[in-house]
Amino acid sequence: MSPSAPEGSLAWRRTPFRIPLLRIELRIPNWGEGIFKSLTFLFALSIPILIFVVGLEMALSSRLSLAQFGWRFLVTSTWDPVFGKFGALPFIYGTLVSSFLALLFALPLSLGTAIYLSEMAPHGIRGPLANLVELLAAIPSVIYGLWGILVLAPLMRQYVQPFLKATLGFLPFFQGPAYGVGMLTAGVILSVMIVPFIASVSREVLLAVPQSQREAALALGATRWEMIRTAVLPYGKGGIVGGIMLGLGRALGETMAVTMVIGNRPDIALSLFAPGYTMASVIANEFTEATGNLYLSALVEIGLVLFLLTIVVNALARLLVWRVTSGPKGGIRE
Amino acid sequence: MNSNLTYLKRKTTNWVMSRLSLLFALLTLLPLALIFFYLLSKGVSALNLDFLTHLPKPVGEPGGGMANAIVGTLILVGLACLLGLPIGILAGVYLAEFGHNRFGLLVRFTADVMNGIPSIVIGIFAYTIVVLPMRRFSALAGGVALGIMMIPVVTRTTEELLKLVPVSLREAALALGIPRWKTIVSVVLRTARMGIVTGALVAVGRIAGETAPLLFTAFGNRFWQSGLVQPIAALPLQIFAYAISPFDDWHSQAWAGALVLISLVFLIGLFTRLLLKSKYSLRGGQ
Numbered sequence: 001m002s003p004s005a006p007e008g009s010l011a012w013r014r015t016p017f018r019i020p021l022l023r024i025e026l027r028i029p030n031w032g033e034g035i036f037k038s039l040t041f042l043f044a045l046s047i048p049i050l051i052f053v054v055g056l057e058m059a060l061s062s063r064l065s066l067a068q069f070g071w072r073f074l075v076t077s078t079w080d081p082v083f084g085k086f087g088a089l090p091f092i093y094g095t096l097v098s099s100f101l102a103l104l105f106a107l108p109l110s111l112g113t114a115i116y117l118s119e120m121a122p123h124g125i126r127g128p129l130a131n132l133v134e135l136l137a138a139i140p141s142v143i144y145g146l147w148g149i150l151v152l153a154p155l156m157r158q159y160v161q162p163f164l165k166a167t168l169g170f171l172p173f174f175q176g177p178a179y180g181v182g183m184l185t186a187g188v189i190l191s192v193m194i195v196p197f198i199a200s201v202s203r204e205v206l207l208a209v210p211q212s213q214r215e216a217a218l219a220l221g222a223t224r225w226e227m228i229r230t231a232v233l234p235y236g237k238g239g240i241v242g243g244i245m246l247g248l249g250r251a252l253g254e255t256m257a258v259t260m261v262i263g264n265r266p267d268i269a270l271s272l273f274a275p276g277y278t279m280a281s282v283i284a285n286e287f288t289e290a291t292g293n294l295y296l297s298a299l300v301e302i303g304l305v306l307f308l309l310t311i312v313v314n315a316l317a318r319l320l321v322w323r324v325t326s327g328p329k330g331g332i333r334e
Numbered sequence: 335m336n337s338n339l340t341y342l343k344r345k346t347t348n349w350v351m352s353r354l355s356l357l358f359a360l361l362t363l364l365p366l367a368l369i370f371f372y373l374l375s376k377g378v379s380a381l382n383l384d385f386l387t388h389l390p391k392p393v394g395e396p397g398g399g400m401a402n403a404i405v406g407t408l409i410l411v412g413l414a415c416l417l418g419l420p421i422g423i424l425a426g427v428y429l430a431e432f433g434h435n436r437f438g439l440l441v442r443f444t445a446d447v448m449n450g451i452p453s454i455v456i457g458i459f460a461y462t463i464v465v466l467p468m469r470r471f472s473a474l475a476g477g478v479a480l481g482i483m484m485i486p487v488v489t490r491t492t493e494e495l496l497k498l499v500p501v502s503l504r505e506a507a508l509a510l511g512i513p514r515w516k517t518i519v520s521v522v523l524r525t526a527r528m529g530i531v532t533g534a535l536v537a538v539g540r541i542a543g544e545t546a547p548l549l550f551t552a553f554g555n556r557f558w559q560s561g562l563v564q565p566i567a568a569l570p571l572q573i574f575a576y577a578i579s580p581f582d583d584w585h586s587q588a589w590a591g592a593l594v595l596i597s598l599v600f601l602i603g604l605f606t607r608l609l610l611k612s613k614y615s616l617r618g619g620q
Contacts, residue, residue, distance in 0.1 A: 140543020
């Protein structure tokens with residue numbers, strides 16, 4: 001055995017074997033330690049590398065469209081595969097508006113649910129109810145889409161949209177024909193999908209708020225709601241914002257359910273009844289039919305924009321959630 | 335009198351807010367009830383033995399099933415596990431055992447961020463690295479896409495569950511002079527093996543219903559797949575295709591398919607939950 005490893009290296013057994021008669025010292029190398037550690041290290045390393053490679057690969061695959069359109073790609077709204085003119089604005093608009101609507105509907109629902117589950121509900125039903133919320137999060141998005149297109153869209157067309165038109169029709173958002181499918185329906189189905197997500201993250205954040213916070217507020221004579229408002233919510237604020245951003249990240253990238261109910265028309269319309277299109281759904285619909293390299297490359301570039309957008313949103317969200325759930329510094333924790 | 339009024343106001347606010355939060359919780363759960371109602375009322379009637387054992391019929395012909403899609407989904411999940419499990423588990427072992435440093439923090443962070451990358455983007459990635467070089471849609475490409483999506487989930491759950499293994503077990507093994515890596519392999523991993531199975535199941539439950547990354551990788555197929563480098567059918571793809579079709583017959587088939595898919599996902603979820611329960615009992619015994 002070659003004793004060439006540096007003295008004291010952990011990869012070698014400290015105490016050599018002595019064979020008395022021959023006066024030879026044998027150092028048995030303990031290869032296992034190093035091999036095992038570097039093996040797991042390599043696999044762990046593969047995760048950051050993978051993210052980087054995904055971004056790089058998409059940037060490379062969209063270089064044709066990047067070179068041809070540059071920044072104008074993001075701000076022009078012509079989407080004409082026949083004449084090779086591509087601008088992603090309608091899709092960016094659709095993604096942002098549908099996600100904004102989803103957040104608007106989802107915020108009160110998910111925060112109310114989280115507060116109910118962690119503070120208000122009788123102790124016996126908290127667990128089962130939280131499980132039901134998790135169940136909602138486990139439903140595959142294509143099933144939301146199926147339900148959206150066959151049940152929700154007809155309901156919207158027959159009842160909700162005519163009602164909105166009759167009551168709020170003077171606003172530009174609620175005008176035009178009611179197709180059932182469209183931006184509003186996409187917002188509704190998206191909110192149904194992200195509510196369980198935001199609710200369960202927020203619930204975890206609220207559960208991480210130390211009991212002493214609550215007791216202090218109650219001891220000062222606060223009612224239960226005053227305790228939540230003054231002692232619990234401010235403490236978990238960062239984490240809740242993080243949970244909301246995680247939900248936003250999901251809404252931005254959600255594909256199937258939105259594709260099935262948004263109407264898929266690359267127009268920018270002020271009315272929420274009008275059909276729209278999102279970045280994810282244009283990729284889903286047109287990728288396999290894209291003829292010509294420029295067309296494909298434009299679609300990949302939309303994917304790249306979506307990738308960067310969700311990375312930023314998710315990174316911020318994770319940082320916020322981590323800061324709260326991994327134990328806050330200082331304060332009244334101990 | 336004035337203080338009495340304030341008191342009344344505070345109590346009323348408290349009452350209103352507690353009812354409001356209950357109302358919102360109920361509203362959140364309403365879609366769950368609605369979706370289940372429709373899945374059961376429309377799916378059960380279209381679900382029969384033919385559905386589970388036959389190929390899809392052409393438009394207009396009644397009957398037929400999604401047997402190929404059900405098998406296809408199982409194959410795709412299997413392929414995804416081949417890619418996602420080894421990477422995820424080993425990365426999880428690193429995080430739990432050696433990851434108490436800045437690099438570990440980076441990996442944890444990127445895994446969480448990767449979890450949030452839209453599945454359609456992963457689909458594009460799989461398309462560019464598998465479909466383009468091979469010049470065909472294939473089960474393999476679908477498996478790669480789903481496998482990549484599994485990695486962050488498996489990594490994080492493996493890490494969490496390895497951390498549940500009591501320190502005393504490790505110390506006992508180390509005290510016997512067993513090298514660290516052998517301790518990890520034969521004591522820590524053995525103790526946590528049900529936990530690792532659980533992590534795998536969580537990930538499978540998440541990817542089994544994924545549609546978007548399969549659209550331009552596995553592509554779908556109306557017949558039995560003829561190998562791993564050919565397009566393959568998948569249950570979510572079939573549901574999607576049938577749901578956006580204009581035919582009532584296909585709509586009811588889509589409901590039945592959705593019922594099968596959701597049963598699959600929930601069964602996995604239930605199984606996971608049971609395993610997790612037994613996991614905690616291990617910890618409680620210490």
